[in-house]
Amino acid sequence: MKVRSLFAFSILLSAISGTANATTYSLPENSNDSVITEFTDDVPLMRAEQSETLPDVARRFLLGQTEIVRLNPEVDRWHVKKDEIVRLANKRILPDTPHEGITLNIAEYRMYYYPPTQKGTAPQVMSYAHGIGRQDWKTPLGKTSIVRKVKDPSWHPPESIRREHAANGDPLPAVVPPGPHNPLGAYKMHLAVPGGYLIHGTDIDKIYGIGMQITHGCVRMYPEDIEALYHSVPVGTSVYMVKQPIKVGWLDNTLYIEAHPDLEGEETTLDQKLDVALKLIQKANIARDGVYAAGQSETGTAQNMPEFDREALKQALTVLDGNPVALYQRLL
The missing domain is CATH 3.10.28 (Endonuclease I-creI)
Structure with missing residues (x-):
C-alpha cells in the first residue's frame, strides 16, 4: 500500500472543518467509463495526528461511519491512537443509473448528484455520505423527484414514531421546533413518495449516525452536505433510489x-x-x-x-x- 505521498496531503485534508462540502469528482473523459477517483494513490492513507475515533475521521473526510469501519477492520472504532494509519476511500464506481439529478444507492449509504454541466467546463459528480432507513423502516426504491424544499423546518413526529419512542421511555413532543436538536437539521427536501419521505440534515446528537442504517426511512445527511445540496438542486430534480451492493x-x-x-x-x-x-x-x-x-x-x-x-x-x-x-x- 502507498503510504508516502498522502501523508502531507492528509495534513491539509485534516484541516477540513464544518464548512467543507461534498467530495467532487470529474467524470471520466470516456463517457463509457464509470469509475471516479479522488486521490492519485490507489490506497490513500492518513496518519492520525491525535487520539480520536473512526467516526471522527469519517466526519472530517465526509465519509460514512459504516464505510470508514469497513475500510479499517483492524483499527479500534472508538480509539484511533496518535500516529496510527487510517485507510480512506478513493475510487468509486458510479451506480447504474442515468447521469442526471440525484442517485441514492442505499446499499453503500451514498448519494451521487450530477449538476448541470456549464459551458466550457468538464462534467462533474458530487458524492455525499448519508444514513438510510432501519430494517423495520426501509427506505423506498424507485424513481421520484424533489417536490418541496424547506429551510429551518419544524418536526412533527408521526404517530408511529411517537408510539415507538414512548414505548422506549423517550416520549416526543407533538412538535420539535427548529434548532440544533431538531432531527431534521436546518434543511429538508420532500420526495414525491407516499409516506412523507425526506432528504434532510441531522441534529447534533445524531451526527455520527451518517452512513448507517439508522433512520425511520428518510435520508439523513451531514449539515454542510444538505446545505450545499439544498442550494444546488431545484424543485423537480429527478431522484433515483436504488439498491446496488455490487457494481x-x-x-x-x-x-x-x-x-x-x-x-x-x-x-x-x-x-x-x-x-x-x-x-x-x-x-x-x-x-x-x-x-x-x-x-x-x-x-x-x-x-x-x-x-x-x-x-x-x-x-x-x-x-x-x-x-x-x-x-x-x-x-x-
Whole structure:
C-alpha cells in the first residue's frame, strides 16, 4: 500500500472543518467509463495526528461511519491512537443509473448528484455520505423527484414514531421546533413518495449516525452536505433510489468491481453474489465490445466473458469493503 505521498496531503485534508462540502469528482473523459477517483494513490492513507475515533475521521473526510469501519477492520472504532494509519476511500464506481439529478444507492449509504454541466467546463459528480432507513423502516426504491424544499423546518413526529419512542421511555413532543436538536437539521427536501419521505440534515446528537442504517426511512445527511445540496438542486430534480451492493465499471480499459455487505435483515450467499457479479461483468463487457465493434479492433465477440481475475473477484465478494478492485485489463 502507498503510504508516502498522502501523508502531507492528509495534513491539509485534516484541516477540513464544518464548512467543507461534498467530495467532487470529474467524470471520466470516456463517457463509457464509470469509475471516479479522488486521490492519485490507489490506497490513500492518513496518519492520525491525535487520539480520536473512526467516526471522527469519517466526519472530517465526509465519509460514512459504516464505510470508514469497513475500510479499517483492524483499527479500534472508538480509539484511533496518535500516529496510527487510517485507510480512506478513493475510487468509486458510479451506480447504474442515468447521469442526471440525484442517485441514492442505499446499499453503500451514498448519494451521487450530477449538476448541470456549464459551458466550457468538464462534467462533474458530487458524492455525499448519508444514513438510510432501519430494517423495520426501509427506505423506498424507485424513481421520484424533489417536490418541496424547506429551510429551518419544524418536526412533527408521526404517530408511529411517537408510539415507538414512548414505548422506549423517550416520549416526543407533538412538535420539535427548529434548532440544533431538531432531527431534521436546518434543511429538508420532500420526495414525491407516499409516506412523507425526506432528504434532510441531522441534529447534533445524531451526527455520527451518517452512513448507517439508522433512520425511520428518510435520508439523513451531514449539515454542510444538505446545505450545499439544498442550494444546488431545484424543485423537480429527478431522484433515483436504488439498491446496488455490487457494481462493475470501466476506467481506462480496466474493469473494476465494487462490493458492499448486505443491509440489515438481508442475507445473500457468496454464490448468489457471484451470480450477480458475473452477469454485471458480462453486461459491462458486452457494452465495451459494442464500442469496439463501432470501429476499433478487439479480439473476441460480445458474448465472450473476459479472462478476468477470478481470485480477485472472490476476494472482493468476501471482504465486501466497498473498495473497487481491478479484475481485467484490455489489451489494445
